[in-house]
Amino acid sequence: MxxxxxxxxxxxxxxxxxxxxxxxxxxxxxxxxxxxxxxxxxxxxxxxxxxxxxxxxxxxxxxxxxxxxxxxxxxxxxxxxxxxxxxxxxxxxxxxxxxxxxxxxxxxNNKDETRYEFHAPKTPKEEYKEAIKNKVQGSSKIKKLLPSLLLGAGFLWVIYTYDYFTREKDPYRDTDSSLLREDKFLPYLVSFKYRIDDSHYLIELTRKNRARKLIHNQRLFNGDKIWSIEIAKPDINITRSYTPLPLFVAGFDPLTQEPHLRLVSKAEQEGKFILIVKRYPDGEFSRWLTGLGLLQEIKVRGPIQDYKFRFHPLDHYQARPQLGNTLERTEPDHEYPGHLPKPENFVFYGAGTGILPFLQVLYSPNPPKGITEAFVSVHSESNLMGQLRTLNYFAEKCGRVKFHYLVEDQNQHLSSNDIPSPTFPHFTGAKDLKISEEVYRYKLLQEKKAEVRRQVEGDPIKKPDDSTSVSPSSVSYGSPGPNDIPNLDFSKIKPDNAYQQFRFLRGKKELPPPSLAFVCGPDGYIDFVSGKPNLNNTEMKDMGPIGGLLKEKGWTENNVKRLVGL
Ligand SMILES: Cc1cc2nc3c(=O)[nH]c(=O)nc-3n(C[C@H](O)[C@H](O)[C@H](O)COP(=O)(O)OP(=O)(O)OC[C@H]3O[C@@H](n4cnc5c(N)ncnc54)[C@H](O)[C@@H]3O)c2cc1C
Structure with a gap:
């Protein structure tokens, strides 16, 4: 107890x-x-x-x-x-x-809601976490994001380092994202080869890993300049120039192996082009190039600008639509402001592969806005592929060019009759802008005067030579013309394509005089047409005087451009 x-x-x-x-x-x-x-x-x-x-x-x-x-x-x-x-x-x-x-x-009675529960003291880990949380809550947004940013940067750095070191190990790895570079040879593959005739080959080249390079949206072709590429032959360390055309092989005929060519008109079709190569029996490079097999790799550099068209005020307006793969697919030309100078017109003299620079600008987006007269000299009909001729025909029907084929086998040669006289360019400087404005104002004034006169005299009966009326003599049995369709106000018709526009609204019989002449082909041909070029200067600028056929018709160094070496 x-x-x-x-x-x-x-x-x-x-x-x-x-x-x-x-x-x-x-x-x-x-x-x-x-x-x-x-x-x-x-x-x-x-x-x-x-x-x-x-x-x-x-x-x-x-x-x-x-x-x-x-x-x-x-x-x-x-x-x-x-x-x-x-x-x-x-x-x-x-x-x-x-x-x-x-x-x-x-x-x-516990109004303050005081609790008398027992809370276990925090563990050191919990205390540490809470301290960090309090620290972060009080800091700025950047401070809060800092750990994530540092983590991301670290991740990118690891990828870059990996890429850098693996790239160094493999010198042949294609890391460049461009389709073409002027300062560097890039790998291309021979994606199609076709023998046009004994001495001419069509070669399609495709940028290696093309799909990956297209995301950069690089457009190679533009009709405002003539350009070429350089191909390297590594074993003998030489290069040669070639002129790419904005065409690719869309398919081929299984019987003849002839390719179906399409124009490169969209960004996603870039990275492919064709070359027309002449094989010289004693030409090492052309023999090597035309002898390459499918999917063989070559090194290409470019674009190397051979000529740039001079500035014209219309360059600030919409470009001329690119030629279509079919006639009806070529969109009509835009209407340009009347007060501006008209586009320039040219004449082109080409022999053999020398015609290719002109075909390049003619087929490219933004082709020259004027009209060109082209004289093409070939050894035989077979030298120029039928499909290229078809495209040339379309361009003719749209009022962009007038072709003259001169076949040596058929004894057709260039002569002084084929040389037009030169004219002044429509635009040479600001002064021409003022002049063309004045001319346009005068033209509008004349039109207004004529309209007022008609109103004063009453509505006149249509004259027989009015383009919208029909006279018995004007009815032809060939293809219809503006005179064959009665009572139509053609000024109000909107053409569907360039062909309709040229055929019914603009068609002119006379070619406008050219203000600039191009000459391109082998040395002998250039000499014959325009005299000997002289490139013996540090700038490699043609300083040779104008001679030959062109000189006879008044052409000078100011309005002739010689493209040498083709
Ligand atoms: C800007 C430019 C663009 C070119 N574009 C093309 C093109 O698209 N397609 C094409 O096939 N070539 C083109 N060439 C020509 C091409 O560069 C080569 O000169 C040609 O392929 C011959 O090279 P090769 O090494 O085989 O002949 P080379 O060893 O240089 O010459 C071999 C023989 O062929 C003769 N020869 C060489 N070139 C010509 C010629 N043009 N005309 C007549 N005889 C000649 C020479 O007199 C020589 O006897 C272009 C040249 C330039 C400068």
């Missing part, structure tokens, strides 16, 4: 018993049950609890025989059994605390 009492005495709720110094509670007679158990007291709630749960009689933990407890009678004279007399007094703070009235906790 003493043991039990001492144990209880250690619990704070028992202190009131000890504090009063009363040990009466221990003096109850357990056998009779007459003594007063202090735990029965109403004042002591804890004691009750304790009684309910910790009755020594019920407890098996307390190894005190019941008999001993009944016989327990402390000696009150002893210091041990009467400790109140000599034990030290209670600590005052504790006594104050005990005097403090007990308050029963009612959650309904």
């Amino acid at each position: 003493l043991k039990l009492t001492l144990l209880r005495a250690q619990r704070p709720v028992r202190f009131p018993l000890l504090a009063t110094g009363s040990w009466a509670g221990l003096r109850f007679n357990s056998s009779t049950g007459k003594g007063k158990d202090p735990r029965d007291s109403k004042d002591c709630k804890d004691c009750k609890d304790s009684k309910d749960s910790k009755d020594p009689k019920d407890s098996k933990d307390y190894n005190v025989p019941l008999r001993d407890l009944e016989n327990f009678s402390p000696d009150l004279s002893s210091r041990v059994s009467n400790p109140s007399g000599s034990l030290p007094g209670m600590n005052q703070e504790i006594l104050d605390l005990m005097k403090h009235p007990k308050v029963v906790y009612n959650p309904a």
Whole structure:
């Protein structure tokens, strides 16, 4: 029992018993049950609890025989059994605390919603995470993104380093994204080869890995200049120039192997072009080039500009539509402002492969806006592919060019009759702009005057020579002309294509005089037509005087351009 009492005495709720110094509670007679158990007291709630749960009689933990407890009678004279007399007094703070009235906790009164839950302290890891979170929350957006940016930059750096080192290891790897570069030879593949005749070959070249290079949208062909490429023969370290045409092979005839050629007119068709190569029996380069097999790789550099057309104010307006693969597909020319100078007209003299520079600009997007008269000298009919002739015919029917084919085998030769006299260019400078404006104003004035006169005199009956009327003599049995269609106001008709526009609205019998002559072909031909070129100067500029057929008709160094070496 003493043991039990001492144990209880250690619990704070028992202190009131000890504090009063009363040990009466221990003096109850357990056998009779007459003594007063202090735990029965109403004042002591804890004691009750304790009684309910910790009755020594019920407890098996307390190894005190019941008999001993009944016989327990402390000696009150002893210091041990009467400790109140000599034990030290209670600590005052504790006594104050005990005097403090007990308050029963009612959650309904907890207006502040104070919680009395126990939270486990944070682990060091959690504390570290929270510290970082607080740091980031207070910083700017860039600071927040900094780790991601650094990670991304690191990733890119790894890729770049990998690319750099692998590129160094493989010198033949094609890393250039251009279709063509003037300062560097790039790999091309022979994608088609066709023998036109004994000495002429058609070769289609395709940029290696072309699909990947097309994303840069590089357009090679533009009719505002004549350009060529240089092909390298690595084993003997020589290069030769060739003139690419904006054509590609869309298919071929399985019987004759003749290719179906299409014009390069869209960005996605770029990266392919054809060459017409003449094979010289003693020409090492041309023999090597025409002897290449399919998918063999060659190195190509370009575009090398051979001639750039002079500026004209109409260059600021819409380009002339590119020639179509069929006649009806060529869009009509745009109407240009009347007060501007008219486009320039040319004459072109080409022999053999010397005609190719002119075909290049004629087939390209943005071809020259004027009309060109072209004299083509060939050894035999077979030298020029039928398909190229067809395209030339389309261009003729759209009023862009007039071709004259002179075939040596048929004894057709160029003569002074084929040389027109030169005229002044329509545009040479700002002065011409003023003149053409004045001319245009005068023309408008004349038209207005004529209209007023007609109104004053009353609506006249149409004259027989009016283009919209029909006279019996004008009816022909060939293809219809403007005179064959009665009472049509052609000025109000919108043509569907360039052919309709030229045939019905613009068709002129007379070719306008040219202001510039091109001569291109072998040395002998150039000499015969325009005199000997002289490139013996540091700029490699043609300083040779004009001679030959052109000189006879009054052409000079100012209006003749010789393209040498073709
Ligand atoms: C800007 C430019 C564009 C060119 N475009 C083309 C083209 O599209 N297609 C094409 O086939 N060639 C073109 N050439 C010519 C081409 O560059 C070579 O000169 C030609 O292929 C001959 O080279 P080769 O090495 O086989 O002959 P070479 O070894 O140079 O000459 C071999 C023999 O052939 C004769 N010969 C060489 N060239 C000519 C010629 N043009 N006319 C007459 N005889 C000649 C020489 O007198 C010589 O006896 C172009 C030249 C230039 C400058």
